[in-house]
Amino acid sequence: MRLAYWMYEGTAHHGVGRIANSMRNVHAVFHAPQGDDYVNAIFAMLDRTPNFPAMTTSVVSGTDLARGTIRLPETLKQVEERVRPDLIVVVASCSTILLQENLEIAAKHAGLQCEVMVYDANPYRMQEIVAAESLFTDLVKRFAQPQPRTEHPTVNILGPASLGFHARHDLISLRRMLKTLGIEVNVVAPWGATIDDLRRLPAAWLTIAPYRELGLRAATYLEEQFGVPALLDAPIGVQPTLRWIERLRELLAQAGVTIPMPPLTAFSLDGMSAPSAVPWLARTADMDSFSGKPAFVFGDATHVVGITRFLSDELGMPIAGAGTYVKHQADWVREQLAGYVDDLLVTDEFQTVANRIAELRPELVCGTQMERHTSRRYNLNCMVISPPTHIENHLLAYRPFLGFDGADVIADEVYTTCTLGMEKHLIDLFGDAGLDLPEQAKTAAPPEPAPVAVTVESPKPVTEPVVATVAAPATVAAPASVAPPPAPAAPVDPVWAADAEAMLKKVPFFVRGRVRGNVEKYARQHGHAVITAQVLLAAKEELGA
């Protein structure tokens, strides 16, 4: 048992809901207490669904348990009557699975016309990603039929799903590139697919499955079972996109069709420019300062690998560290990031990630919604590159992460999130440039020294309530029940002498928190209990702060 505040992944039934809500005429029924119905709200709110999410909770109440009532057959009848689905997927919840009821029999009892599949998702062994991926793979295995290939070369796109990270945008980007290459799409799934569409999957000449989290196993199955080659790379960044197009053409050539490569300008939105402005941006003088901006990247497997390599290879930024919460993909991530990251952080405990960020104080954090909270607490720049998301990440405009267009979107986000170059030099040199705000009264140090117990000012007038508690990072520190404890730093926190404190005040406000953390880290490493002006100078020399 451990104390949990926030979670990276949703539950198994949420993963099932994501597949059902992606597909047409598929409905999920949760055999669960009414409390589990909240997942509906995530779809209705974040995806802003103009229709009822394709899932229904068949309520199990305390009274039902006492009386031995199972309402599932009646719920199934009501669902069939209202939405007339082709398939209903029934799944138990974390509490009802302990009852060890036979839901197959209960479901049969309903005597429905449509297919009913009781999906065995043990919520204690699988979470959102594995539940969604396994269910989708099962559905593909169940419905895909052997059949001749389509006359013209076509591809499947597997992976885009309801509540997927920028899924709609990525799909547009992939479709645009395929259109430029003159390749038609056979089936997109699970996004918008019917059961019939799953039946037609083997008719494609190739399957594109860019996400490690969803679609990978189904694509592999189609390759093994039906000989449909699979392209499993994620085209994140300009060079990976070029390689992806090359690989796509190679695989199709092996399948017997030559796809001519159009001029690169054909991939641009106006049809007459470079398909991405990133290679030029990266070479401009403006970007020189980015070679001194270390980034920390955390998220799902696909995005952590893609973004880390993009920052390093295409923008020339140093990588301070990276990690993922998708534990079953950790080996793949490690392999992909060999040479980029030495010690990949693999954890699903947000406190541990927060500790690592506090320790590293990177110029840029690329993370999830949770790292956004952490970065705000430590006054660090953060952009969201992976689920879990906030409603603010569900934007209307075209913002893909994949393809040439995606490279531009990511680069823009990096550029506008980081503190800029020339302005920064000016401010560094001359002080506050009139931007400094009176420092907030410092809160007392946390009562117990914690591994990352740094005091952090919040000079920006942040409107959210985080301001009030920002100087007390004890939540993220010392997760006592978590083993092993992260950040095994020295137990004693250095204190600041008045002369050093005065010098620190002259550091521009927006980097002051980071400088303070770095100097404290330096002091701990070198065994200084008191940070004097001399220690600060020495630290500046060593760290280049």
Next chain:
Amino acid sequence: MHKASTIREDGLYHSFCGLVSVGWLYQKIKDSFFLILGTHTCAHLLQNTLGVMIFARPRFAVSLLEEADLSSSQPNISAQIEEIKREHHPSVIFLLSSCTPEVMKVEFEGLAASVSTPEVPVLFVPASGLDYTFSQSEDSVLQALIPFCPPAPPEDKRVVFLGSVNDAIADDFSLEAARLGIPVAGFLPASHFTELPPIGPGTVIAPLQPYLHKTATQLRNERGCTVLSSLFPFGPDGTRRFWEDLAAQFGMKVDLSDREAAAWERIKRHTDLLRGKKIFFASDTLMELPLARFLKACGAEVVECSTPYINRRFHAAELAALEGVRLVEQANFHRQLRTIAETKPDLIISNIITTNPLVGQGVVAKWGTEYCFLPIHGWAGVNALVTSFTRALERHAKLDPLGADPIWLTGMMPSSPGGVISLQS
């Protein structure tokens, strides 16, 4: 006693878990911590319902049951209690039950007692989603606080307001009581665990929220106090009745008819808009009865008022005022959709889950959930209350009607790419 005719259905409606009330209670009781003994599901619920609102440093967490923990019927939470004390320094820890430990038959009273100390009591709060719906578990939290309210002697005749309201509303009620000469002992809950009001046989309990009947009943039975039976203080009508009936408990006859009339006059523009409008309540907050009663008093036609539970004694005055309105307990969502298609309401008060989809079907709907957080109590809340209804109507009326063409919904949802399933289906 009045016998309102209510329909009881099978409870297949969308709702949140009762645990969500943690979201306001931890902010109300400032020296508290809420620990849920639960699973990944509970943590995911809290993250998605509260995480989007509260970023900083939540004083609630889940003691996470993982697969290995399922075999022991009495989990050990002492390490987590210590961690909470060390990092949050609460005066009181509420230990909330959830579905899985309930199914495991965890003995919660004993578990709470085993980690409770006189310095930091750990109080068991039944809150599982098997038995409690949205907003209901506040009742369980307040029940857990009762033993910590000091006893009051019989001659201590004062009022205790029941229900968590923010400090501004609490000040309003204290001032209003002072103005009418009603002596106030305090609020349950108070802003701090250490400030709970004394309660005894002379106490008059004045409920401010309609979902607290268990606490009211227990106080009546255990402390012998009087529970005010009146309308809840929402709207000019409810607020007048509330204060007049409360004053009567203290032997005072006050006439607030001028005050009520002035309040109605101030919101005339809004009541003009509401008059004759068909309103459908399909929300899940247990605030539905008083809200429907207020709208009826505004001249609206409440075509249906669905609410999770009705307590005939606690809600007696509201039920009497709602005579003639179709009241449904434990509604069936599929049936509600059919009724909505038939009655074509002008405004549906629904919950967070169904609001956007209902709007997608071409009706005006608004979040009922908001009423748990809006300052709609008493005289000062009248404007916020009435505008909460008219804002949705006015905003939708103002939007360009061309935008209502289903073409604008095309592809917005992968599972229904071609737009909407009509309500009539």
